[in-house]
Amino acid sequence: xxxxxxxxxxxxxxxxxVSLCLETSPHARAKQKIATLxxxxxxxxxxxxxxxRKTTYYISQGRAIRRMVILYTPxxxxxxxxxxxxxxxxxxxxxxxxxxxxQHGYIELAKVLPWLHEKLASLDHEESEDMLRKLKQGxxxxxxxxxxxxxxxxxxxxxxxxxxxxxxxPGDKHHQGFVSDACSKLLCPAEWHWEDALVRAGIRDRTTAxxxxxxxxxxxxxxxxxxxxxxxxxxxMRSKLLVMLIASQGFKAIFTSxxxxxxxxxxxxxxxxxxxxxxxxGRSDQAKIRFTLSCITxxxxxxxxFNYQLFWNNVVDFSEDAxxxxxxxRVKELLEWWTRKVFGRNHQQDLMPDxxxxxxxxxxxxxxxxxEDSAFDSD
Numbered sequence: 001x002x003x004x005x006x007x008x009x010x011x012x013x014x015x016x017x018v019s020l021c022l023e024t025s026p027h028a029r030a031k032q033k034i035a036t037l038x039x040x041x042x043x044x045x046x047x048x049x050x051x052x053r054k055t056t057y058y059i060s061q062g063r064a065i066r067r068m069v070i071l072y073t074p075x076x077x078x079x080x081x082x083x084x085x086x087x088x089x090x091x092x093x094x095x096x097x098x099x100x101x102x103q104h105g106y107i108e109l110a111k112v113l114p115w116l117h118e119k120l121a122s123l124d125h126e127e128s129e130d131m132l133r134k135l136k137q138g139x140x141x142x143x144x145x146x147x148x149x150x151x152x153x154x155x156x157x158x159x160x161x162x163x164x165x166x167x168x169x170p171g172d173k174h175h176q177g178f179v180s181d182a183c184s185k186l187l188c189p190a191e192w193h194w195e196d197a198l199v200r201a202g203i204r205d206r207t208t209a210x211x212x213x214x215x216x217x218x219x220x221x222x223x224x225x226x227x228x229x230x231x232x233x234x235x236x237m238r239s240k241l242l243v244m245l246i247a248s249q250g251f252k253a254i255f256t257s258x259x260x261x262x263x264x265x266x267x268x269x270x271x272x273x274x275x276x277x278x279x280x281x282g283r284s285d286q287a288k289i290r291f292t293l294s295c296i297t298x299x300x301x302x303x304x305x306f307n308y309q310l311f312w313n314n315v316v317d318f319s320e321d322a323x324x325x326x327x328x329x330r331v332k333e334l335l336e337w338w339t340r341k342v343f344g345r346n347h348q349q350d351l352m353p354d355x356x357x358x359x360x361x362x363x364x365x366x367x368x369x370x371x372e373d374s375a376f377d378s379d
Contacts, residue, residue, distance in 0.1 A: 008206060055134055062138020064112055074104055075132055075139075079120070082106040103318065153245055154292045158182050170291070177295030178203055178212075186241070187293050189216030190227035206258050214311035218290055235332060236318075237286075243341050 011351040065075065081102035110117065120128055155168040162182035166175060178184045181194070188203070189212065202210030219225045221242065223235035287308050296303050319335070322328040356362055 031276070058131055058134035059138035059141065061113055062135035065109065065135065065139050067143075075135060077103055078106040078109050084361065086329060101313065104320065145150065150245060150288055150292045151228055154289065156239075157244065158186075158293075173295050173297050174292060175295075177242065179295055183293045186218065186225060187212075187290070188219050190219055190232060191216060191379075195203035206304075214307045214314060218268060220289065220293065221286060238337065241289070242286065286315055372374035 037259045063097040086105055107160065114202050119131065123131065130330075158164065158180075159167045161294075162185075164180055164182040168176060168180065168182070176183045179186065179257070184200070185194045185205070188199070191204075192199045192210070194200060199210060203212060215229065216230070217236060220239055221237055223238040225239060227236070228234045247328075290311070291308065294303060301307065301309050319331050
């Protein structure tokens with residue numbers, strides 16, 4: 001219907017909009033969109049690369065925790081224990097030995113990862129959880145690698161030294177443990193002798209008179225694999241097996257290079273690494289060597305009556321909880337002994353001028369000078 005003349009006054013003028021765009025070709029606009037998308041992709045790549053670097057860094061840092069800090073306790077428990085100490089005001093509450101170990105573990109963790117506290121303070125909860133997951137991933141990775149290496153080394157060593165029948169095979173643990181006489185000699189508690197038929201029968205029959213638990217030091221930890229019943233500290237943690245596996249194949253590879261790990265009797269110039277890192281690899285590997293000699297096929301904390309975590313605590317307490325100055329001096333001497341076995345001893349500080357003057361290079365120089373002077377005087 002056409003509008004009447006009475007409605008003509010109410011008609012709105014047509015909406016005329018002026019475009020401010022400058023006409024460009026569709027091809028140019030498409031190129032610009034592609035350029036924008038490429039910039040977005042590049043940003044995503046950079047973010048991914050940054051995330052990958054962080055992941056690699058955290059995993060690599062986590063690999064040291066089980067060797068240098070503490071064998072079993074989760075990182076979160078160490079952090080929680082330190083938080084508890086920080087919040088404790090009166091300091092009068094009695095702490096259990098296990099809690100003291102946790103706090104000592106956190107102190108070592110702070111030494112190994114000095115950036116951890118500041119990083120936890122700067123990250124939100126989700127980022128902190130992600131970082132801890134990556135650290136634990138490194139922990140698990142290192143444990144798996146270490147167990148695989150020890151499994152091959154221990155089997156080879158037992159076969160060479162004891163020539164058991166059948167030979168120990170790294171991939172078949174069913175013929176290890178107390179099934180094998182060779183492994184049994186090393187696993188047998190220090191207070192018994194595997195050569196005793198009564199001991200062998202009692203252990204293999206699992207009688208109550210011969211319980212294998214973490215409360216006994218295994219013979220493989222002693223020098224010549226024999227303990228002195230009247231002095232059980234004598235020779236403890238000085239066995240050739242420990243030296244070969246821990247010092248030559250493990251600790252050297254960490255602080256120097258894998259090629260040096262094959263030099264069993266070398267005399268390097270390392271510092272007092274073991275003394276400075278009190279929770280070092282030697283302790284964790286003693287538990288892992290025990291597992292490697294046993295017949296259990298997968299790592300677990302409890303093997304029948306033997307609790308690996310409590311065994312680890314016994315090893316730590318031996319060096320950390322000495323009853324007095326005399327025992328502490330013996331522990332210090334043991335750590336120095338291990339340092340010499342692992343790296344040798346650097347005596348550069350002892351090469352004083354009077355000492356050097358008596359050595360052959362200096363002596364030869366002096367002799368040549370004397371001969372030169374004599375020839376000059378004769379002329």
